[in-house]
Amino acid sequence: MGNTLECIGDWISQQRWYAGKGHVPRLRELSRQVIPSDDPAARVSIVLVMDDEGHVPTLYQVPVVERDELQPSERPFLIGRNDEGSYLFDGPHDPAFPRALLRVLAPELADEARVTATRVLAAEQSNTSIIYDIDGVPSVICKVFRTLHHGDNPDVTLPAALSLAGSTAVPKYVGQLRSEWDDVGRPGGRAAGHLAFAQEFLAGADDGWKVALKSASAGDDFSTLARALGEQTARVHATLAEVMPTSDAEPADVAAFVASWTSRLALATREIPALFEHREAIASIYAEAEAGRWPSLQRIHGDFHLGQALLVPERGWVLVDFEGEPLRPMDERDRPDVPLRDVAGMLRSFDYAAGSTPGVPHDWASSAREAFLEGYIAASGADLASFRPLLNAFELDKAVYEAVYEARNRPGWLRIPLRGIDQLVARRLDPSTAS
Incomplete structure (x- = not known):
């Protein structure tokens, strides 16, 4: 009572x-x-x-x-x-x-x-x-x-904007509910944000992670589905660039990205001794990315992996859960970002699907990665070869983030991101390849 x-x-x-x-x-x-x-x-x-x-x-x-x-x-x-x-x-x-x-x-x-x-x-x-x-x-x-949280929730605004623009790459928009509440720390003493969001329910959809695991465990080729996912990802990025604000990557923006990578790497090397030997090589990859070409900044998915894609009968891939990294503050998740962050996230997800499945053929992940990038390039026209140092940096940063997470929560899985870091450090890929 x-x-x-x-x-x-x-x-x-x-x-x-x-x-x-x-x-x-x-x-x-x-x-x-x-x-x-x-x-x-x-x-x-x-x-x-x-x-x-x-x-x-x-x-x-x-x-x-x-x-x-x-x-x-x-x-x-x-x-x-x-x-x-x-x-x-x-x-x-x-x-x-x-x-x-x-x-x-x-x-x-x-x-x-x-x-x-x-x-x-x-x-x-x-x-x-x-x-x-x-x-x-x-x-x-x-x-x-x-x-x-105060502010627009990207898990509402992004799929709503895509759906209202006619995109079928996300579930159809139904409605949303916002509210206000007292907040003495804000001008006017009030804050506002989203309480609920409704959209089309996709009956019969298969979770992309489960689809990939099934393919990997059976040794089936995933490249056709991976290429289609790359194409759909590019279409989503293109629509978001049309209906949401974009901006050039200014020196201050680049410095903020590099600072985030560097901070995460410093934390990881303190917690994971196996990373210490790679710290200088990783830092050099970050420096190469900093000095290289940067695309325009735009709204992206923000936490993209196979579990955020649904395979829908007669429709193909549909992307969901646009909230971004849940641990980042809402105002950070609501800013323009680099589309390559999403690309890197999906590349890491293919490695995870292979790494968590015993007996997977050696080339399963590399074939999926290559096909995904081929699909993305074909649908977007992006010159990923010239952005390869930046893509490498985002993929490394994602793997470093994964390594810290696994070391803290699932030590038995730590080998997966460490293997990815070893591969990225050991090779400077031919820009025309995706593996």
Whole structure:
């Protein structure tokens, strides 16, 4: 028992998306927005709570459905019981909230007779996604952002801009929800950001990582699919450059990229002794990239790998999850970047698919890498040969990032990024090749 905030405080630390592991939440409520419900027995609201414990205060979104009765099937999603005796439920798991949210996002779809079922995608770690059956068919997926940040979320703005521009390389846009909250650190004392984003649900889609693993384990050639993925990536970059701001890479921009690479390398060499012998060679590759050609900066995917691509029957590759690197601040993820960062991320992903699968033919990853770059060049017309030093630098930086992650979390996988670093340092590839 307690007030709503106290109930949330007892419950939130047990949730997978709660970032403050290891400490007791210290919450304060910033706002509570009531959403009209078509269920007379349900009172629906969105509560924004700030956790002031920990090094950095963190803002969370908690949709709440309040009911006077508790059914046995609802018990796993119970937040608590407040002082008034009402039961509080985590909104996405109660049918009243998804229907109320869809009426805000897409009123034309939210008629009670059309929404025949809703369910939560169970595998997610950081957000909560709700799948809607419209007229009996899984048709819409809505991502409810649990951790909120001031500013536009690229996981909303980028796929929305692509879809509204007519691109079929992303799911079709359905709707979005923004809100404001108090923030004494900002001019005017208010902040704003995205709470939810809805788009087309792609029934029958296969996760690109699983498709690649299956291909690698069977020893099947992946080059046709890799080339198509390269072509689709180039088309997405081209559309983003048309509909979102671009800018030339100024000396200050280049210096910022190099500083980021150098800082990450310094951290990695302190934590991973095997990298120490390569530090000078890696630094020289970074210096070569710094002095070489740089393309225009534009919006990109930002955290591109095989798990961010879906293979859809009769449609091909569709790109998803444009939020960028989750650990980077939102304002950094919302800036123009170098398209080669996405290219490098996918090249590393091919190496990971091969490295995590026993018995993969030696040339599986190199064939996939070469085909991906061929597809990207064919669809974009980009002169990747002249940008090869920069691509090498981005791929090295990604591998260094992976090495730190694996050393801290999955030591048995550390060999995969270390092998990639060894290969990049040991060879200066012919610019016409992709392996």
